[in-house]
Amino acid sequence: MSDETNILARYVADLAFADLPPEVVARAERLVLDFFGNIARGGADAESSASVRAMLARLGLDGPGACTVVGASRTYAPAIAALLNGVYGHSLDFDDTHAESSLHPSAPVVCAAFAAAEMTGASGRDFITAVIAGYEVCCRLGVALDPTVHYARGFHPTATAGTFGAAAAAGKLLGLDAERIACAFGVAASQAAGSLQFLVNGAWNKRYQVGAAAMNGLIAATLSAEGFKGASDAIEGKHGFLHGYSDGADPAKAVRDLGTVYETMKIGLKPYPSCRYTHAALDGLLSLRAEHHLTAADIVKVRVGLHPNGITLTGAPLAEKRRARTVVDGQFSMPFTAAVALDQGAFGWDDYDRLGDPVLDALCDRIDVEADPALEGRAHPFGALLTVTTTGGTFELDIPDPSGEPDLFPADAALAAKFTTLVKPVLGEKTPDLARSLLQSTDIANMAQAPASSERRRAAGISQRRRTNGPAAVLRCGATLSPAFSSTLPRGAKPAKTPFAAHMLQRQTIQPTRLFFHLCLFGINVVPYLR
Template structure:
């Protein structure tokens, strides 16, 4: 399709710049607050426990980027300059792989968008309502670009959509808070197109790149919007142009998906919350295994074979190569291992952040050896790619189950009590009694006249 037929850049820029705070439906803003609060829980825990955090903090010190500033980094009990805050909140928010997901784009919207929006809101002394509207704008841009890329084609090229499409979502959110007009927002997208990056090569050795490149997406989106605010002239048609993002990063892009129903169909309401700290492609199978375990009173020792059918995207991320996936030795390995997730679920009847203490245990390895994964074509061509099929052999029986949707999707979005329980389980080990106070501040964010003052230390 010729670029002129689908002016994606101009359309999304006009939407991002022109959507008024009061133009966002209340239920959409409320969902944005729930999703942002969910991310903060992950940020806090990762600040205290993620193994990559000390290296990132040391890098900022080495580079002279750790000076005090106006912007909050949750869990670190201090403020940084805007760029460092966006980088840190984004990296920390994605470190546990416990942050939200949008099925059709196969990306994590909050981790790149929310940190950029928080930093921009604190720079501009924006209100809570303005912050939430900006987050919604960022979600819509990131998710729609992820859909337009065609996640399967994007993955096949070796790209990580949360980091690539997320850069534009971060730029949209920050740009809205900076008051960019449509032309300036187009320039911000033009800069973001030069910055969007994110490789799947981290899968080869359990590297920390994945979490860091999402933090970079938050920071780079913030920088792109800042440049545009200062009059920087960015590339035109950055999304649909002949060398633009959608054409350069995918062999199967559908440009119309980026703008269809824009401002009427809110992708924000189609974002799901994770119940387990691992790649979303493992979740349906974990749900199914927990169901079978409870229903049939299964013990791990009873199970002789587990067969898990996955969408081809899931196979690429959590199923292949089988031998490596059965021998997870790092947290990143475990986050992207269907056999490890299955073994944890059957062994402990749950899967939480603290269950990574089982990495490398002989009994877990033995159970992983009994897990097989395969591409199940019946899971393709559906509304989203996150389902699974299960066949479990135990005690002479074969137990089968099809799980079309993992828990936490919009139809089973967790209620306030469940979200609070997840937040507290993550934040309490770091903040102790401060977990409840932070939750209360987040709950009151929509009515805050100043985001900066709202999160000021007492």
């Protein structure tokens, strides 16, 4: 029998920050930043978020703890923080994707790692290393499953394979050795769950099951840390994850080129808050509209060719996809997202307010979505083939990859713009002076841990905004937030010149994940400081 479980466990246990190529670290930092923006907006705006919070309160699970939920005014127990961050961050369907595995790595991995990092007071190096370990595990397992077969059986790979990635990241931060990480995988095998049935009625299961993957991965790692015995051969065994969840699994793919080829570098970011299979078509339609000054009235017919996985998620049954009425329906509707793009030349989160718009319904009726065999043999499944018939002629476009994929990864300015778009409606305008003060401070340990008083928040220009459907957007930033924040520097000392991430990673006595979180939530463009 092959030994993928133990090979992956040894890889996670042995992975060291010093062994990671700089470009892999840089990519992981940017993925984390992007995902934090998703959490902040999802917690405030996603209609499912209030129900999850109410459930926790009713069951007595919302008590105080030591871990951060992005955008919330209070802390939670580690498992609940992982759950909420995961649910919130995946709710917009604006989070990153790994094409070959067809899953969203950050939602389960970052949330489990973030909670474990705060539990253990981990350094920035430890946090980033654990996140990368989690990315590698869940992406590789997703590839080994064969996502087409996994989808056909009704599974959601982000929630299934993601549980193992979450366990790997949390186990790394809890200091587990290879044997205990393999044990954590054994526990994760019993917790990996996620169904595609949500597609039938636009249900919120997809959001919750991904948050549950983060929580369950953290629980699996913690059980192992406490001596709990998990199943052996959990990944490749006869009744293990790969064979239990797929008819076409290839366990060898889970460890092929492990440590030399980084799946982390194959993770892309989303420019639109919808299923990734809609994005190549949206890129093409928006480009065509801009280049030829098209309006909705010019559109006679649109034919969108997608990979079969894309049809499963966004194109069938076509009549139902043309009449999306809930946000989840819209997120998984090629006709709706295409109609919005053609009608207004853009597509963003706020456009779900147009669900049921008669103008869009009429346009949806002119949009056909079909499986195109030409897309099945390609390296990546997210491409699209378009035939757009207008009153002025017919256009054909082949978009092999959507924007945001690794070869088209957004520049820092675009990443910062997306982050600001997500966070600004929740937190409002924040002073850039705060960013400079935070970056120049030498007393990061105290700043990262002490809560700010309301007076200090007001002095720093930080408002408290409450939304009727979201948590209070109050931030627990440092004890010295004031216009005179630079006075925390020793007399005569000059502000630190070290770039933020390097400073974060070099300081082993701080809680840099919390500082990074605070910077992100102020809507500050920290990307230029990441390297």
